[in-house]
Structures are given as structure tokens and as C-alpha cells.
Amino acid sequence: MTLSTTWLSQSAKLKTTFSALALCALSNTAMAAAIDKSAVQFIGPLGENMQLKPYQTDHRDAIIANLLPSLQNSSDSIRVFGDELDWQSFDKVSALTLGGLQALKFTASTERFSQGSLTLKGIENAQLFIDGEKQTEKNKSYELALSQGDHQFIIITEQVANWNKVELDFTAKSELDAVQFSAKQQHGLSAKQLFDAPTVSYISMAPNGDYFITSQRHYEDATANQAQYVTELKDAKNNTLYRFESAQPSNITWSPDSKSLVYLLNGELKHLNLKNMQLSVIAKNLAGASGFQFFDNNSLIFSWSKSPTDNGKLTKHYQGLQDRWSYARTTSQVYLLDIPTGLSKILSQGPLSHSLEDFDAKNGHVLMSRSAQAMQLSPQPATELVELNLATSALTVLGQYNTFNQAKYTDDGIYVTAGPDFNNGLGRNLPEGMLANNYDGQLYLLSRDGKKARALSKEFNPAIGQLHVLKNGDALIKVTEQDTVQLYQFDLSKKRFNKVNTGFDVVEQVSYSHERTPRILVTGTTASTPQQLKQLSLGKGRAKVVWDSKPIGYKNTQVASLEEFNFTNKDGIEIKGRVYLPHDLDSNKQYPALVYYYGGTSPVTRGFTGRYPFNLWAEHGYVVYVVQPTGATGFGQEFSAKHVNAWGEYTANDIIDGTKAFLDKYNFVDSKRVGNLGASYGGFMTMLLATKTDMFSASIAHAGISNITSYWGQGWWGYLYSAEASKNSYPWNNPTLYSQHSPVFHADKVTTPLLLLHGDSDTNVPVGESHNMYTALKLLGKDVDLIEYKGADHQIFARDKRFDWWNTMLAYFDKNLKDQPQWWQYLYPEK
Template sequence: MPPQDKRLPRRGRAVQAVGVKRFGSLAILAALVVGPLVTRPVHSALPAFSPTPAQPPAAKAPRAMTINDLLAVQVVSDPQVSPQGDRIVYTVKVIDRETGRSNTDLWLVDRQGKTPRQLTSHPGSDRHPRWSPDGRSVAFLSDRSGSTQVWLLPMDQSGEARQLTRLPLDVEGPIWSPQGDRLAAMVSVLPGKSFEETAETLRQRREAKSQAKIYDDLMVRHWDTWDDGTRQHVILIDVADGSARDLIPDWTAHAPPFFSGSSTDYAFSPDGEELAFISEPLTEHPWTTNKDVWIVSTRPGENGRSATPRNLTAGSLGAEAAPSYSPDGRFLAFLRQERAGFEADQWVLTLFDRQTSGVRPLTLKLDRPIEEYAWTADSQAIVATIDDRGSVALVRLDHPAQREYGPDLPRLTPTGTHRGIRPLPDGGVVMVRHHSAAPGELFVLPAGSDAQLQPLTHHNADLIASLDLNRAELFTFKGAEGTDVTGWLVKPPGFDPSRSYPVLCCIHGGPQGAWHDEWHERWNYALFAAPGYAVVAINPRGSTGFGQTFTDQISRDWTGRVYEDLMLGLDHALATYPFLDGDRVAALGGSYGGFMVNWIAGHTDRFKALVSHAGVFDLTSMYFTTEELWFPEWEFGGPPWNAADPKLYRAMSPSTYVESMRTPTLVIHGALDFRVPDSQGLAMFTALRRQGVPARYVWFPDENHWILKPANRIVWWREVHNWLDRYLR
């Protein structure tokens, strides 16, 4: 799955990211690993690969990237600005190569970017830091006690972190009330049961001799997890003693939404008396994308029970996400998709006026999806990021209560990808910035119209300096129907324009996703190019960031204009860049990209080799085994037995064209992939071998739609590179 998965754990979100992408791109939005500033030992011993030093001698010439280098990158994320604006706490994730597990710690850097300081060093995961309103402590999540609980780290004096919560269930996503006396967080509970009753029931199930699962309704599983009856609920935690209560104890739906939900899906009002949260419908259906904004009093109602929540968006059948109160309390902002059943509709920043109850869209005319956003402290502006023509750009919406915003809204950052935006009290913005030749680091954009980005951290500087990396280059061509379409070209290391290089044509997932100028932790341009390949990554019809009409044009047309865009884009690249060898070209894709690779196998012989990861093979069987049914029902106009065009499922299935498949194909799938079940990959492999086509099937019993474990990632890259080497060298 390539960038920004559509069918992936949907989104990142406001103040995080709301890029919700479906199938297969490698998003947003997702991530992993090690490097130079780590203070504990860096281990490196995984099957069949010798370790690569994280800090090679400076005298050595830059070299091609290896999988060990990708696994050695320190992942910088989640910056949080202190209330005074002088310090930023953030997280750094590395991989422990011996255990194959990631380790995340908290770091601190000041506003001027002086030497960052590591705050925690406990094995495991210390993450999700959030400053208390007075700036004296940071709440964070840690699994150091055996389960994930909230801990508090003093910041106004030296001292050890102390455990705040001791619930029998894992806690996620703590945020502070403005008064600093409470935290809101989320816990998965059995509706109507206490935390203790839930934990005991789940323990009994785990220890039962029979592990049979019995269901009376959908959905029975989601992403990589079977439904165990628990639902995510928002809880309140007393900071004085760590006690907690469920704000919505009898709620039968996920609130915030399962899997895609995060701490950006609930927010305190400035007075702390109200909490806004996002919930799925109380009667859940896997054929609806509907999610609403609800509000509830944070004070107990009669008899000590929680107050009854109120639905603010009951008339909307699309999805809402990421509620956020303006600091002055006048407005409640949120993200909205208008069209019901379409998870790739434009995310529009919307304002609810708490005095008049009026609702107004702010960015509908912008024609770009909002990825994340945050209010400035004076309530006079909102900073946001937008998916924009292969970059994720920062914008500023001044005086949001007074106007709407169109395509002329200035982009404040250059090409690249910018996430984790946090406003500074002085008008500047802190963010994580990365691009195709550099992994993420913290940057600050000072206030002012002529301000330039300034780096705050350099965790990966030594590693990147040792590598020969080429920045992705944008090109534009005429696609299907004469429409302007763009793509990226990445040259191989040691590039020599007089040489001829084999070409990898990479196809992103989603299908409503995009290839960005980004550092991807799985489908990494540089690592694809490392053996001496040129990478061509095209954003065809269906891609996000090019206007909603462009995105819409893939629905019910998975194999028409998008296929033509891809072929015309490849033709353009071969004609434009003389160093590309048109006789040695392979196509690779994941999820929808894997579907397109399977389609290509039955429709052209122009490629020497194919790589299909988690690809759809047969649309009808896919419909009956995937979980989120709204996706195929939107994309193909209804279920197979009642579609607008009953022939569509069959006509667009790669399985229909097996007889024409001739190209050697590497097929990869994970057993825990419930989005595109692994039977799709096995069926593709079976079809190829029954036809006598050279093929290999790589199946991971412990992976889902993505390949995440370090040892498995090494196997994945080894198999992909070996397959390409066999047919392109």
C-alpha cells in the first residue's frame, strides 16, 4: 500500500490529520525507527542482513540506501508546545533490532532549537505527551507498568514520572481540561459494564477452552481485529487521584470511532463544562460512513449518572471529525464530508456558532481536503494543512468567522509534507516537515509574511548525510481526455545521465490517495531506487489534492481513465527522460495499486515484471469478505446483486481476464488483512500458476494490510528487490 491509504486506519486528523484514505496507499499517515541521537544502544541483528552503521565515517562518499538505513531512521512526531511557547515536547520512535519492537520516548527542545534533551528512556512506549495548562507537567501514555496508562512528568522541577491511572484496561489519548483538574481519554469497554467488569469478562473469554466467536450482525471484524463487543468510550480522569468515570457508559457505538478515532475526536469547551466528541451511529452499519458531533456535560447528572449527550449534526448523513472549540468559546469547529457513503469526499472545515446554532462551511470553495487544523490562541485565525498537488501544505485562515476561503488561499510552506502543526503564542507554527529525500524533523515557521522555515531538530542528519538520495522531481503531462496529470520522478543513486536505467512504475493505493513529496516509511522512493532503478510515481484520476472532481473520476471507473493516465504518464516519462530504459519497466502497487497491477497483468505485456501487494483480484468475492461495505457500494454503485450497473463487478475484476495474464508477478499478502482479505492474493497467485505464468507468493501470517514488523519488512524488501533484479537486470 502506497502513500495515504484510503482503506487504512483511516486518517490522521485535525490537529493530527484527517487524511482518511482507504485501501492501500502508504498514508498518511502512519511509521517507524533509529538513528544518531539515541542515547541507549542501537541493536542490529535481523535475518540475513548485516547491520549498517547509523553514523558512518564522514569521509566516506554517500552511498545507496539499504533496508537497514530505513529501519535506522528516528521517527520524529507529535510536537506539543508549552503554554508559554518556549518549549516543545515531542516523541522519537526507534526500532530495537533485537526484539523487533519499536521504542518511543519523549524529547524536549526549546523554541530556538538548542540541543534537544531526552526526557524518558524506559523500554517500551512513552508517547502522546500533552502539557498541563499551567505548563508544570506533561501527561503522557506509557506501557511501562504492563498496560497502557496515563503518567505525569514534572516539568517545573527535576523528578521522575509518576503513574496517574491504574485502570484494568488500556487508556488512550489523554487531553487536559482547560482548568487542569481533569483529563479526557478513551477506553474500550463493554457497554453498560464497569471497567472492572469489562476486564474480567475479557479475561474469562481469553482463558475459555473454546475460542469460538458468535455473531448476529455485522461487522464481525475490522482492519485486523475481530469484534469482541467492546466499544471505545470517552472517559474523564480526576488529576488529583487518578480515578475515572465513563462519560457515556451505555453508549452502544464507538465514540470516538473505532480505529480511525484519536484524541482529536473529542475536545473540552474553554470553561471545561462541556465536551464535544465524535461518534458512529448508535446502530452501527458497515454500509454507512455517517459520524456525528455530539456534546455532553462533563458534570454528573441526576443520581450521579452521566448527562445525556446531544447530537449537533443529526441532519448530516456524511462524516464529521475533529471538533475543536475556539479559545474564546464562541465557535465549535469540525471537519465535515457532505456526501453520505463516500469516505473520500472533501473534508471541509466547518464552524458551528454556539450563540446562534448556525453552521457554515469555510473551505468548500478551496477544493482541497483539510488534513489537520488548530486555532490560534486569540481565536482570530486557524492554521491548517491541505492535501495540495502532491504536497501537504500549511495555510492560515485569518478571521474564520467572517469569510470563506477559495483556491487563492496562500500556501505558507514549500513543497514537501508538513504535519503535526502546533501554533505558537507569537503567531509562529511548529510542525514536522519531511520530503522524498529527508525524513521528518521539527521545524518552526516564524510569524511574518517573509518568514522562512527554521529547523529545530536534526535527529537523522548524520544518517542522511551518508546516503546518496535524490529529491523527487515533479512532471506534468496530458492524461485521459486531455486532462493535466502529474507524477514524480526519482533518480537512482550515483545517477549518470549518459547511462540507461530500468524503471519502476509505482501505483498508489486508495484509490483516493496520492504520491506526495514525502519520506515514506514503507513504500520509500529512495529504497526502491537504491539498486539502480528510476522511480516513476504518477497521481492518476482518483488522486487527492487535485480538486474533488479529479478525485471523483475514479468511482465506477477503476479501470478506464486511471489506467489511461498511468500508461500515458509512463509514455511521457520515457519520452522526456532519455536515461529511462523503456525495455526494462516493472509496475508495483499495493491495495488499489495491487488491484491495478492485477488488472495490468491481463491487459498489457509492456512490463517485464509486476509486484502486487494486498491487491484485489475478484470484486464480487471481495465485497462479501471485506468489512467496510460502504466502500464497494459507493465505488461500484451498490452491492453486486443490486448495483446501478450489474455488470460492473465482473467487468472490472482482474479475475475475468486471467487467460490473458503473461507477466511474471510477485504476489504479497498478510493473513490479518481484513480490508482486502488474503484470499484475494492467493487467488491471483493460483490463477497465474495455473496458467503457467512465473509467479511467487509471499504470505505473512502476522501482518495486516501493511507490513510493519522489522523482520518482515526486511523479507518484503528482499523479495521485491530480488524479483525486480531477476527480470530487469
């Protein structure tokens, strides 16, 4: 049943009520439509024969909280103590009193941030929940602050003398506050759904394909920032065989014969026999150990790190550039552990940390990488690829490379992923004189002795990412392909890349069996659909859905529609983009818009959710344009190479011209109400754009770079990133690049209102980068705000901070693009 009425407040004193008398009175006015009881659902009695109500016990809050999820569910009925109870329209309720508990449920929808108060009349004891959060009651009244969108109200009542006298009165704070009440189940996408909904956070398939493990993660109000996990062992038919509920296992690895698995749990390395489900402890005291893999059926290979103890000195003498990293003096070595006895022996040694790349148990070889020296002074540290012969303990250096990502054995040699400059530019596919972007991953085949190498992906535009090797020697790789993340098989015999049809825009996690025709598990999303877990057999038809988050976390949810929008820039290059449209868009109206970009060396991929929730912004009434400007990987080497030594030169033009083309096509977007935002390099772009154009009406920069020199010298990884973004350029040999491309040097040109957001513990882009710009703009009398998140690093991960951060961005744009400052003033009141 979906009956809705609209209440529009014309003064702070006007009230609406569910009582028949008030409804009659309101219906005779032109100021507002009445809200009747048909807008509310009722259920009860719940637990009709309970002798004491929850408020009469010592555990009231727990009892109510445990009941709440069943009431939040959109099902038409609830079974409680064996009785089947149906939700019904509240206007059909005529009882005086009822036993047990009762509940009222309705939806409040707002087209803008709205405030007011809800008063419960005729209800002696109750608790109100809005979107699952318990509200604070004062004299039977609740102060409300509702962001734009749909909100679920649930009132759980414990004591009502006469249901015929129950009234729910809503008083608006001002005449601008507008709320629509209904009993509808369909609702718009919410921030809580995007963050809290269950996701598969880990997958692992047994070598024989007969078993797999999944970990599901979700969040809820009761546990706040603490994620909840359930890890399960399943058979090939998706039946649960074993459930890890007491804690979250990590470092899960399968035996080669698929008869057992090993994992870390509560500081113990445990062995689970899959035949009889018998558990045994292999070893303890493994702090710093990670990456366990079965070397053979009787031993494990792993990495073991050791951090230096605090020497108690008052000073720290820097030994090199990496010493700015808190973990720089931690060393890591590769060990072998005997399962029957728990005895470990070291395989690598010396002052240099070694990273395990791969191993060949049959031939007794271990492949490792290490820094060429302990503390690099060079901004381009070299990596050595080394091989250990277990029989002789001989360590052979296979090569030293300035760009290196990953290495894996195959029958014909060693696969290596690295940038185009690997092995003296072996992978370069660029015009003469153009510098390569080594974030654009390439695939190579190295001979076993390291003396010969072949480039395998020079003509393959997607950027190579995570590498796996199949039993037949082919490579299974994740790649960035334009604005998607895809899965490819590299056929080693035919030297050909074959796309694996997963049906996802963004492939997240991959696991596979070691069969001749491997079975593959994969998680992912599309731009408009939430996460799924799928299984497929390589080269055999479509993927089968094993698990889907949509019916669990997004039932009855409306999602923005998506359109592709590309344009050709001034250099004749097609610039990709996409546009999110509000699900209820009326093309006869004028809408505000948001333009989002990164502009760094990777594209903005098409994930359903993430740190920047495009679907949520569209739900809040914004048309959202995501543009992929010049310089990103995934579009070919020449496209990505234009990122080098540019610092926004091409990127700014693409964003400005793309926005103009976007406005020309979408005539229902108000060109006077367009905002822009980006983070990290995208935050740098926001500041830079503010010095170049006044086409935007409000701008947000999160963790942006305002001074390229200070970022280069102070960020933990600033000099490493600048080794590509400013290749061969330094403040002393190219001062023009470092100064004239830095936004703070042009702060006097800024006319757009600007919000600077930053974590005060950001190690990547230090918070001083926002301080630079804030100081300059304040001294210039510009419209600027600065908000820091306490304890946050470069990204905002914690649930409470994430919600506040999302709200802050939307409230800022509402203030500047919708002429609705109330939400911003509520979050940041003037003193």
C-alpha cells in the first residue's frame, strides 16, 4: 500500500497531526495537505502474553534493539513466538489497548535539508528510530534534522492506554522545511546502504576447485566503526561446511592436495583437516609474520618482519629519503616452516629486506625482490630480482631495475610486471623524446637466468595490474581498461590477450583453482549495481552469480540512471566520461551539477560505491559528470605519458572543455549552479582550476596539493610520485614547473568559493598543503573554508568520519548551488 500526502509548513507554529479532528481542520486550509493514518503502517501485538514490558526489565534497550532489524525489513509480515503478524494501515486500527509491543513505520521524504520536531501523544513508553538510529526523547518530543532523501521512521511502543487517542504531531522549524510522509517501501539510495551493506571482503578457492572460502563484512549502528565479519568454508555447491564466527581468520592458504588449510587466528597458526574438520595448532609467537603459502604438503613459506626497538634517543638521524616512513627501518625476510614440528628456518638474510615473489618447490627455487641498497638517496630506488637455490643456498641476482612491480614463475621463464622503462625501456611504445609514465603497468617475459627479456604488452592499451599464473603457464591479470577494471588471460603460446567475461565494470578480487581448465571466483560491481560474487570456468560461457548484495542491502532501492558522455578535446583525442542522472529527473526543470575528476595517473573507475559516491550525489538531486582527463593509465602509453611534467596542463583544459560540452548537451543543467571537486591530485586540480576559470560556482578540494615543491619535499611518498609526475625536473633545474603550476602562486586569481578538506594526520599529502591555500585566500579576503578531520590520514575510512565527510560535502554544495544553507549551518553553526 502506497498512500502519501504532503505537508508543507508555512510557519514555525503550524502543526499536523494524525488525529481525525486535526485532519479535518487541515483539509479546509490551502496551506497544507493533511497527513492521515494511511501514511503509516502498524503491526502488533508482538509478544502478546509477555508479563512485563521491556521498560519494566533490566534489559530494555537490548530487547528493543534486537527486535528492530525485523521491523526494518520490508517484508509484509513478521513471525514472532509462532504467530504470523501482518503490517496493516494504521487507519484500520481501532483497538483500545493491546498486549505486548506494537510498532509504527512510515517514510519521511524531503527535497532539502529539513528540521522540526515530532511529538508522540497518547503513547506512554516508546522508542523512535530513524534509519536505524535511536533518537533522544525529551518530553515525548524528538528534535529532527533530515537530509534530502527518504528516511525510515520506526516507533516501537510499549505502553498505550487507548490507540484511538494516539497522535503524531510534527512541527517544522521554519516555513522552508518540507516533508512528505508515506507508507511506501520504495526509497532512494542512502549513505548507510553504501557503507553498511554486506560485501564479500575476501575469497579463496581450493586448488582442486571443490572448496572455497568467503568473508562477508558489514557495519551496523550498534558496533559503530567496528566492522562485523563472518568467514565460511563452502563446498562447490555453495553449502557451508564450517563457519569462523569467534574471530576473523587471516593469511588463509590451501595445501596443494586441497585436503587441508592453514590460517592465522588470535596469534596462532592453525591447521584445519578438511576430511574430519580437526583443528591443530602449528605455531605461536608469530608477530610480524604474514603471507603464508604451502611450499609443499609439509611446509609453509612466508615473510617475517622485525621492527627495531625504540633506542630511547631524543633525536632521529635520517639515513635516507625513505627514513621519513615510520616503517622504513623494519626488515623483512623469507622463512620456511615445517608443519609437523613448527620449526622455522630463514631463507634470506642480510641488512636488506626481501619480498617473496614466487617459488618453485619442484626445482627448489625461491624468487625474491629487494631494494638495491638499504636506504636510497635516489628518488628512483632500484629493485633487484634475486633467486635462491635451496639445495646450494646460492643467491643469484637476475637483474636490477628502476621500475618493478611483480614477478611470477612460468614454464618458459619469469613473468614480470613493471612500467614501460623496464630493462632500459623495453616496453616503451611512445613517440621519440616522450617520457614514459611508469605507473602504466606492462607485462614482460624474462628468461630464467635473467639475461633475456621480451615485452608482451606494448600494443595492449590496458594497464597491467595484479598478476597470477595458471597451471598451463598462461597469465591471469587484472588490468585497468579505460575507466573499468577487467580480467584478462594472456595466452603464452599464442602471445595473445583474451578478455574474461565477468560481466563487471570493476573486478575486485580474484581466486582460481589449479585445474587444467580453472574455475574462477571473482567479486565486482558495475557503475549502477552493487557487489556480486560470481563463478566461471575459464573459456566456458557466462559467469554464474553465487552471491548478490542487492536483495540483501538494496531491496526496494532506486538508483540513478547512467549515460555515457564522451567528447573530443582540442588535440583530437576522445575524452571519456559518464553522467549520473537523478532517478526522478524532470527534463523541464533546471538542476545543479557536480563535476568530479582525479587527473592523476589513474582513471576514476566505475565502482558502485567508494569514497566518492556518485549515485548518492545523484539521489540528492545533482546531475553528476565524471570526466577522465588526459594523463590516466588504461588508455594507452601515449595518453598516460602526457601526465609526466605536466602538472595539470592538459588535465585542466580537458575538465574545462568537457564541462562546457556537458552543459551544451544537458540543457536541464543550470550552468550557474555547477560545482567541482576532486581529491589528492584531484584536490590539486580543484585548486588549480580555481585559478584558471570562474565557470564553477563552488569547489571542494580534499587533501589537495597547493605547492608542488612542499609536497615533493614533505609528503612521505612525494619524491617518489614526483619521480614520474616531474620526471628529471627539480626545483633547481625547472623552477617554472614547481612554482607556476602550483595553485598557491596564483591564489589572487581565485573567485570561486572553495572548501578545503584534509585529514590532520595525512602522511601522503601533508595537511600543510591545505594550510598554504587557506592562508593565502584568507589574506586575500576570498571565500574559503578549511575543515580538518582529526586523526584521519589521506583517506577517510572510519564510518563516523565517512558519514560526516559525505554530509559536509553535500551540505557545502547545497549552500552554494541550491541556495540552501541550513544543512551547512546545522553542521557548522556560526558562533
